[in-house]
Amino acid sequence: MMLADQYEYREATSPQLLARFLKAIHVDSHLLAGLLAILAIGLVVLYSAGGRSEDLLMKQLVRIGAAFAALIVFAQLPPILLRRWSPWVFFAGLVMLTLVLLTGDIGKGAQRWLDLGVVRFQPSELMKLAVPMAAAWYLHDRPLPPDLPALAVLLLIVVVPTLMIAIQPDLGTALLIAASGVFVAWLAGMSARVIIFGGAAGVALAPALWYYMHDYQKQRVLTFLNPESDPLGSGYHIIQSKIAIGSGGLFGKGWLNGSQSQLEFLPEPDTDFIFAVMGEEFGLLGLLALLAVYVFVIGRGMYIAVQARDTFSRLLAGSISLTFFVYVIVNTGMVTGLLPVVGIPLPLVSYGGTSIVTLMAGFGILMSIQTHRKFLPK
Amino acid sequence: MAQALRIKEAFVEQRIFAIRTVVAGVAGGLLIAALIARLVGLQVVNYEHYSTLSQGNRIRIVPVSPTRGLIYDRDGVLLAENLPVFQLELTPEQTSDVDETLARLVEIGLVRPDDLERIHATIARSRHFDSIPLRFRLDDHEVARFAVRRQSFPGVEIRSRLARYYPLSGTAVHALGYMGAINEEDAATLDKAAYAGTSHNGKLGIERAFENILHGKVGHKQVLVNAQGRELDTYPDESALAGRNIQLTLDAHLQRAAEAALGGHTGAIVAIDPRSGDVLVFASAPTFDPNPFGEGLTADEYARISTDPDKPLFNRALRGTYPPGSTIKPLLALAGLATGTVTEQDSIWCPGFYRLPGHTHRYRDWRSHGRTDLRKAIVESCDVYFYQLARDLQIDGIHDFLAKFGLGEKTGIEIAGEAAGILPSREWKRNAFRNRADQVWFPGETIIAGIGQGYMLTSPLQLAHATAILAARGKAFRPRMVSAIENADGVLEQIEPEGLPPVQLSDDTWDTVLESMEGVLRAPTGTARGSAVGAPYRYAGKTGTAQVYSIGPDEEFDGGEVPEHLRDHALFLAFAPIDEPEIALAVLVEHGGGGSRTAAPVARAVLDAYFGVDET
Numbered sequence: 001m002m003l004a005d006q007y008e009y010r011e012a013t014s015p016q017l018l019a020r021f022l023k024a025i026h027v028d029s030h031l032l033a034g035l036l037a038i039l040a041i042g043l044v045v046l047y048s049a050g051g052r053s054e055d056l057l058m059k060q061l062v063r064i065g066a067a068f069a070a071l072i073v074f075a076q077l078p079p080i081l082l083r084r085w086s087p088w089v090f091f092a093g094l095v096m097l098t099l100v101l102l103t104g105d106i107g108k109g110a111q112r113w114l115d116l117g118v119v120r121f122q123p124s125e126l127m128k129l130a131v132p133m134a135a136a137w138y139l140h141d142r143p144l145p146p147d148l149p150a151l152a153v154l155l156l157i158v159v160v161p162t163l164m165i166a167i168q169p170d171l172g173t174a175l176l177i178a179a180s181g182v183f184v185a186w187l188a189g190m191s192a193r194v195i196i197f198g199g200a201a202g203v204a205l206a207p208a209l210w211y212y213m214h215d216y217q218k219q220r221v222l223t224f225l226n227p228e229s230d231p232l233g234s235g236y237h238i239i240q241s242k243i244a245i246g247s248g249g250l251f252g253k254g255w256l257n258g259s260q261s262q263l264e265f266l267p268e269p270d271t272d273f274i275f276a277v278m279g280e281e282f283g284l285l286g287l288l289a290l291l292a293v294y295v296f297v298i299g300r301g302m303y304i305a306v307q308a309r310d311t312f313s314r315l316l317a318g319s320i321s322l323t324f325f326v327y328v329i330v331n332t333g334m335v336t337g338l339l340p341v342v343g344i345p346l347p348l349v350s351y352g353g354t355s356i357v358t359l360m361a362g363f364g365i366l367m368s369i370q371t372h373r374k375f376l377p378k
Numbered sequence: 379m380a381q382a383l384r385i386k387e388a389f390v391e392q393r394i395f396a397i398r399t400v401v402a403g404v405a406g407g408l409l410i411a412a413l414i415a416r417l418v419g420l421q422v423v424n425y426e427h428y429s430t431l432s433q434g435n436r437i438r439i440v441p442v443s444p445t446r447g448l449i450y451d452r453d454g455v456l457l458a459e460n461l462p463v464f465q466l467e468l469t470p471e472q473t474s475d476v477d478e479t480l481a482r483l484v485e486i487g488l489v490r491p492d493d494l495e496r497i498h499a500t501i502a503r504s505r506h507f508d509s510i511p512l513r514f515r516l517d518d519h520e521v522a523r524f525a526v527r528r529q530s531f532p533g534v535e536i537r538s539r540l541a542r543y544y545p546l547s548g549t550a551v552h553a554l555g556y557m558g559a560i561n562e563e564d565a566a567t568l569d570k571a572a573y574a575g576t577s578h579n580g581k582l583g584i585e586r587a588f589e590n591i592l593h594g595k596v597g598h599k600q601v602l603v604n605a606q607g608r609e610l611d612t613y614p615d616e617s618a619l620a621g622r623n624i625q626l627t628l629d630a631h632l633q634r635a636a637e638a639a640l641g642g643h644t645g646a647i648v649a650i651d652p653r654s655g656d657v658l659v660f661a662s663a664p665t666f667d668p669n670p671f672g673e674g675l676t677a678d679e680y681a682r683i684s685t686d687p688d689k690p691l692f693n694r695a696l697r698g699t700y701p702p703g704s705t706i707k708p709l710l711a712l713a714g715l716a717t718g719t720v721t722e723q724d725s726i727w728c729p730g731f732y733r734l735p736g737h738t739h740r741y742r743d744w745r746s747h748g749r750t751d752l753r754k755a756i757v758e759s760c761d762v763y764f765y766q767l768a769r770d771l772q773i774d775g776i777h778d779f780l781a782k783f784g785l786g787e788k789t790g791i792e793i794a795g796e797a798a799g800i801l802p803s804r805e806w807k808r809n810a811f812r813n814r815a816d817q818v819w820f821p822g823e824t825i826i827a828g829i830g831q832g833y834m835l836t837s838p839l840q841l842a843h844a845t846a847i848l849a850a851r852g853k854a855f856r857p858r859m860v861s862a863i864e865n866a867d868g869v870l871e872q873i874e875p876e877g878l879p880p881v882q883l884s885d886d887t888w889d890t891v892l893e894s895m896e897g898v899l900r901a902p903t904g905t906a907r908g909s910a911v912g913a914p915y916r917y918a919g920k921t922g923t924a925q926v927y928s929i930g931p932d933e934e935f936d937g938g939e940v941p942e943h944l945r946d947h948a949l950f951l952a953f954a955p956i957d958e959p960e961i962a963l964a965v966l967v968e969h970g971g972g973g974s975r976t977a978a979p980v981a982r983a984v985l986d987a988y989f990g991v992d993e994t
Binding site for chain 1: 390392402403406410416425431
């Protein structure tokens with residue numbers, strides 16, 4: 001009986017200990033649970049999509065480790081500190097983007113990396129956080145909803161880095177960064193008229209944009225409009241991806257049994273098209289489960305935003321959460337043929353990229369906003 | 379706060395934020411709903427359709443490698459073509475145990491143990507169901523040996539493929555380059571899609587420089603495979619576009635004559651048509667046969683060729699740099715006349731050595747020439763005359779004038795890896811040395827620059843280029859090896875020669891120097907008169923000796939006693955015919971001793987071949 005009592009006692013307290021520990025290191029347990037679920041699903045699918053390569057899995061695990069380190073570090077930084085740093089981080093990012101453009105050879109393909117000697121670094125990744133931070137910083141002590149001059153400054157904060165990244169060219173990242181800035185403005189209460197006007201201007205500018213697009217980008221848009229026109233080239237991606245998802249049915253063909261992905265009919269199965277691999281092997285139910293976890297994580301992020309006590313934290317948390325949603329919807333939309341093929345990976349699941357570190361750093365900021373709430377003045 | 383018209387209101391902000399969040403949530407919910415509807419459409423409504431597409435036989439898209447462009451010489455002689463060869467291939471996915479299969483193939487002598495590492499690397503970077511080349515070229519016996527054992531090697535088969543073949547073997551190999559299996563380094567830089575199905579790429583020379591043109595465009599065929607990935611049938615789909623043919627400026631006949639004329643010496647010959655910059659001969663000796671490189675050399679074969687003391691892989695014509703020696707004298711004479719430093723009539727007394735005023739060091743001449751003017755100084759290659767001229771011109775004056783003839787910089791010929799050589803100047807020396815004391819230019823260094831020794835280094839290509847400019851009386855063209863490239867309609871399209879800024883001097887100046895150079899071959903005291911005897915055409919030239927081993931000022935020099943690897947390099951520049959020059963050439967014979975003794979007869983042999991004297 002004594003033993004059983006002891007057992008009961010331990011059973012009851014270890015979750016409490018864990019909760020206390022997580023609180024001490026400023027980690028939000030709800031968000032953490034959601035992220036761990038997505039990462040776990042990702043690793044299972046990646047093993048299949050990557051041709052059962054343990055090497056690939058190990059490399060991804062190392063990245064996840066680095067990403068968690070970033071998350072923990074960012075969770076320790078109080079929002080007030082982040083706010084003070086925001087303009088400097090933003091300007092540092094601009095300088096590095098300029099360096100990339102100056103040292104890069106834009107004509108021959110994408111140049112996104114900055115060589116800092118010890119590490120190679122993608123300034124556009126930094127900008128994914130720096131742009132919403134700078135936008136939220138700019139608005140934090142101004143009356144909201146923002147008036148037109150404030151919106152004009154906001155536009156500059158968003159458009160300059162977006163264009164610099166778009167001409168690298170990295171359209172996918174540029175899109176995400178533009179979205180993160182627009183979300184700050186939207187959440188701050190930008191008037192509906194401005195949104196409609198901006199949308200109209202965007203449509204008017206589309207032909208000009210087309211003129212400046214690279215051939216492969218034009219090809220992607222054309223292929224999106226009619227995938228069957230180019231079944232061997234760009235259209236092949238979408239056709240094969242649809243076959244993979246469709247043939248998965250309700251329950252899927254089973255792990256490691258997807259013939260589309262295992263026989264390599266599906267292009268880039270471990271990166272941009274990993275969602276199709278999951279659809280083939282785990283079916284509609286598997287995809288719905290993954291989407292549910294994504295929605296939970298985004299919902300938790302928005303909850304943190306609504307709960308936040310100051311303008312800066314609120315706008316930043318909201319923007320990070322909604323941008324994560326854009327990530328998910330653009331990738332899944334592309335893989336299912338709803339959107340054109342833009343090179344955006346499925347967040348936290350696709351293999352590689354430094355994006356996973358940036359994403360987790362963003363979630364670290366969310367956790368910081370949630371867990372430092374008590375210490376901020378109302 | 380007082381001056382602001384609007385103030386921050388936390389409550390208003392929070393309400394706006396909440397409303398906006400709800401709107402965003404609704405919009406997001408709609409998007410998710412659209413996505414789920416799409417998934418239901420694909421996975422439930424159209425499940426049968428997609429399942430059939432995926433379950434049944436399916437089409438794989440397999441790349442078809444293009445036929446590489448051919449390379450011709452200026453007369454249409456084929457220098458590089460493609461011949462069908464039998465290749466042994468393995469598809470890892472259709473082989474139960476790759477290592478065991480490879481081990482058995484090694485046992486029956488069809489796979490070389492040296493290749494195993496490369497094979498494993500290729501398997502690692504290939505896609506599923508790609509077939510991996512094990513041996514690039516099988517002979518008839520090997521084909522037969524495999525054919526009888528075929529049943530015991532599932533997943534291994536023999537395919538025919540077109541392989542690069544150089545019918546003239548080593549001829550012009552340093553200009554053409556060669557083809558080799560794509561290595562890790564190339565794989566990282568080549569466009570994976572464009573090289574799908576291609577196992578070789580150009581490694582050096584023309585093959586490398588014109589890779590994009592010669593390679594062609596990859597095609598695709600649709601292959602019907604079953605669910606296990608086994609091929610059932612193929613349909614051609616998008617045919618490959620063959621690489622474009624290239625015509626070179628090289629003259630294969632002359633090239634072979636030049637290589638033969640070097641007769642076992644190591645060295646180089648470059649001949650250029652001064653009227654266009656066309657490179658007629660581009661020889662570096664010894665040569666090597668590029669054909670085995672396509673097959674992949676064994677470690678032994680490679681070791682033999684790469685440790686050969688004569689360094690056949692080294693492109694002496696392009697990358698070798700040598701002191702120009704006395705061959706620089708005609709250019710210095712031009713510099714002297716052009717700047718008015720000397721006139722044709724000025725003369726000096728040559729006692730067989732030169733001393734800088736106030737110094738005791740003796741700069742030696744190869745003999746004493748007595749009273750010497752400019753013409754005599756070129757014809758007899760008097761050193762003292764040019765020591766004096768160099769001192770008067772100063773090193774920067776020499777640098778600026780010789781630079782007009784392209785020395786000290788790359789000529790810009792199409793093939794990569796060219797040496798720029800060194801054309802010294804005060805500024806060059808300041809930048810070339812780290813140590814302050816070494817950065818100072820000494821007067822003695824100017825003196826020896828007058829006879830092309832010291833820091834000055836030139837490649838045979840640069841010397842031929844300078845000679846071509848000299849022969850054309852200042853008209854300059856960028857040396858080139860490709861004269862025409864086939865266009866999309868299969869017609870050879872001529873490329874215009876690229877003119878360079880001309881060297882403008884008076885006719886008298888050119889006459890004086892060019893006539894003196896003819897004197898080198900025709901005058902009774904000319905240093906190369908022996909090699910010109912009986913030539914049915916008029917040509918001009920200049921001998922030169924590049925010192926490998928410095929002789930002390932008072933030591934006696936006897937070429938015969940010095941071991942061969944310390945013997946001087948022999949140089950000879952020439953152009954012909956004297957009135958309307960069509961060919962300008964530079965001959966370098968490594969360790970050949972004096973230019974008149976070994977290099978001048980080589981040049982004569984090349985010129986004889988050019989004018990058809992040898993074919994009578």
